[in-house]
Amino acid sequence: MTKWLEENTPKLVLAPSFIAVLIFVYGFIAWTAWVSFTRSRLLPRYDIEGFIQYERLFASPRWDTALNNLFVFGFLFIVIAMVLGLVLAILLDQNIRTEGALRTIYLYPMALSMIVTGTAWKWILNPGLGIQAMVRGWGFEDFTFDWLVNPDMAIYTIVIAAIWQSSGFVMALFLAGLRSVDGEIIKAAQVDGIPTWRIYTAIIIPSMAPIFLSAFIVLSHLAIKSFDLVIALTGGGPGYATDLPATYMYAMAFSRGDIGQAASSAMIMMMVVFAIVVPYLYSELRTKDD
Amino acid sequence: MTDLSMSQATGQNRTGKIILRWVLYLALGLFALFYLMPLFVMITTSLKSLDEIRTGDLIALPRDVTFDAWRTAWSGACTGIQCEGVRPYFWNSILIAIPAVAISTLLGAMNGYVVAQWRFRGANIIFSLMLFGCFIPFQVVLLPMARTLGIIGIAGTIPGLIFVHVIYGLGFTTLFFRNYYVSIPSELTKAAKVDGAGFFRIFWSIFLPLSLPIIVVTVIWQFTQIWNDFLFGVSFSQAGTQPVTVALNNIVNSTTGVKEYNVDMAAAIIAALPTLFVYVVAGKYFIRGLTAGSVKG
Incomplete structure (x- = not known):
């Protein structure tokens, strides 16, 4: 008995966590998937009825808006955060004396809760007393910057706040990447008289391809999961102009009492995440095992 | 460390290099302002009275620093029906x-x-x-x-x-x-x-x-x-x-x-x-x- 115990201790130690993950991750996904194929409304029902919830979902204008917003927000957020992060990293890589302090400043928003970020930007962007009022106070009476309350533009305020929060992190990733490029190659290029910008575009940036991929994965993951920021900044409004799939799901689950819609929208979110993450994780795990 | 900007400084383009350094520091400083601005606005706003907020400038420093808002936020602000602050x-x-x-x-x-x-x-x-x-x-x-x-x-x-x-x-x-x-x-x-x-x-x-x-x-x-x-x-x-x-x-x-x-x-x-x-x-x-x-x- 003690021998058996001794031999199996590692498995016994790992078992509770593994069982917890099996139930609370995979079991729960299965539950949500199952319910997404039923007619569940206020209470879950368990007889399979096919794709009815998904049909309702894609017929819903609100979901349509949420999905569109995700693409607009996700695209702008990822592209701008990557470009800004890269620019900041390259600028900081020029032997800047105050690099440590600047890095700290660029990155601190990452330590904040999205609720805090949303609260701050909601105040700055509110037309009545924020930037618009300030610029008007300087004498530009016609200045208008009312994106926060303008249904067509509100989604871009979320882009602004999200970039403010996350671009410093992308900078940190890229900076680590720039520092890991082989110094010998760069020196050789300099000796050959190749101009600095060419060294960056032809040698350094191409060698950082894996970091671009990582940054893309992280940012797209952040974009799909964005929930707190929308709640704090716009509450999904005006109307539901800034709804994202995450806020749609939450509204269905906890205020509309429509479990079927909540489950099916959550499943779509998971499929989008997996379409991006699974190939990446698969290749990562494979290269590590070799 | 990729020290690119300093390495090729020769007499002729020395001034160009110095100007470039200034532009570089200016850009970095402006970015720093972008990241610091919300924190700055949060802190200054929290130290102003409501009157001053309504009449004043978003980025102006508080004229009369008051910690009333902090006291309210900590122990008096309302979350729905309860008013116990955070x-x-x-x-x-x-x-x-x-x-x-x-x-x-x-x-x-x-x-x-x-x-x-x-x-x-x-x-x-x-x-x-x-x-x-x-x-x-x-x-x-x-x-x-x-x-x-x-x-x-x-x-x-x-x-x-x-x-x-x-x-x-x-x-x-x-x-x-x-x-x-x-x-x-x-x-x-x-x-x-x-x-x-x-x-x-x-x-x-x-x-x-x-x-x-x-x-x-x-x-x-x-x-x-x-x-x-x-x-x-x-x-x-x-x-x-x-x-x-x-x-x-x-x-x-x-x-x-x-x-x-x-x-x-x-x-x-x-x-x-x-x-x-x-x-x-x-x-x-x-x-x-x-x-x-x-x-x-």
């Missing part, structure tokens, strides 16, 4: 974060130790399955979790939130420790086994003493995640057990009475202080966790 909710967040961080870090350390040093058939698959758990959008587990917490009888309680944070933090904490312990040669474990040391003994006297850096990284990562969490907090709490992020959101969006922007800002800063403090004190470990947590998992 203090009780700040305390809730501490009560949630400390046990959840401790338990998930401990479990992660043990799991990582097993997966890295006591490989058995299937260990890799188990690790991969746990890793995938880090990536799911939590929306997909919200509904069944709400029902499960109700069945166990801890719905809307602080132990319920601790439970949820431990479960969904396990993937990351295991990953952190696994990646750290993998770099420790397995000969060490083998030699200790030959000497008669058992599983826990080896962990306790060999691995744990080596683990301080990764413990710091994991604790900081988990603390930041849990403190800043909103989704679980808003889904699985009820009046009285809400974490500070939920209370902050309720204060800001409460529709009763006059909109007190200075109180909103003070409450936001209070909610942000613990994680900001950790970032300032242990920024190096914070960044290491971010990059490890995102690049590799």
Whole structure:
């Protein structure tokens, strides 16, 4: 008995966590998937009825808006955060004396809760007393910057706040990447008289391809999961102009009492995440095992 | 270090280089302003009176510094019908974060130790399955979790939130420790086994003493995640057990009475202080966790 115990201790130690993950991750996904194929409304029902919830979902204008917003927000957020992060990293890589302090400043928003970020930007962007009022106070009476309350533009305020929060992190990733490029190659290029910008575009940036991929994965993951920021900044409004799939799901689950819609929208979110993450994780795990 | 700008300075384009340096510093400074501006506005707004906010400039310094808004935010601001400020909710967040961080870090350390040093058939698959758990959008587990917490009888309680944070933090904490312990040669474990040391003994006297850096990284990562969490907090709490992020959101969006922007800002800063403090004190470990947590998992 003690021998058996001794031999199996590692498995016994790992078992509770593994069982917890099996139930609370995979079991729960299965539950949500199952319910997404039923007619569940206020209470879950368990007889399979096919794709009815998904049909309702894609017929819903609100979901349509949420999905569109995700693409607009996700695209702008990822592209701008990557470009800004890269620019900041390259600028900081020029032997800047105050690099440590600047890095700290660029990155601190990452330590904040999205609720805090949303609260701050909601105040700055509110037309009545924020930037618009300030610029008007300087004498530009016609200045208008009312994106926060303008249904067509509100989604871009979320882009602004999200970039403010996350671009410093992308900078940190890229900076680590720039520092890991082989110094010998760069020196050789300099000796050959190749101009600095060419060294960056032809040698350094191409060698950082894996970091671009990582940054893309992280940012797209952040974009799909964005929930707190929308709640704090716009509450999904005006109307539901800034709804994202995450806020749609939450509204269905906890205020509309429509479990079927909540489950099916959550499943779509998971499929989008997996379409991006699974190939990446698969290749990562494979290269590590070799 | 890629020192490109200084290296080719020759007499002729010396002035050009100096101008370029100035432009560089100017650009970096402007970016710094962009990142600092919201924090600056939050702090100054929180120190102004409401009158001054209505008549004054967004970025102007306060004329008369007053801490009234801070006092209200801490112990008087209304979250819905209750008007106790963020203090009780700040305390809730501490009560949630400390046990959840401790338990998930401990479990992660043990799991990582097993997966890295006591490989058995299937260990890799188990690790991969746990890793995938880090990536799911939590929306997909919200509904069944709400029902499960109700069945166990801890719905809307602080132990319920601790439970949820431990479960969904396990993937990351295991990953952190696994990646750290993998770099420790397995000969060490083998030699200790030959000497008669058992599983826990080896962990306790060999691995744990080596683990301080990764413990710091994991604790900081988990603390930041849990403190800043909103989704679980808003889904699985009820009046009285809400974490500070939920209370902050309720204060800001409460529709009763006059909109007190200075109180909103003070409450936001209070909610942000613990994680900001950790970032300032242990920024190096914070960044290491971010990059490890995102690049590799």
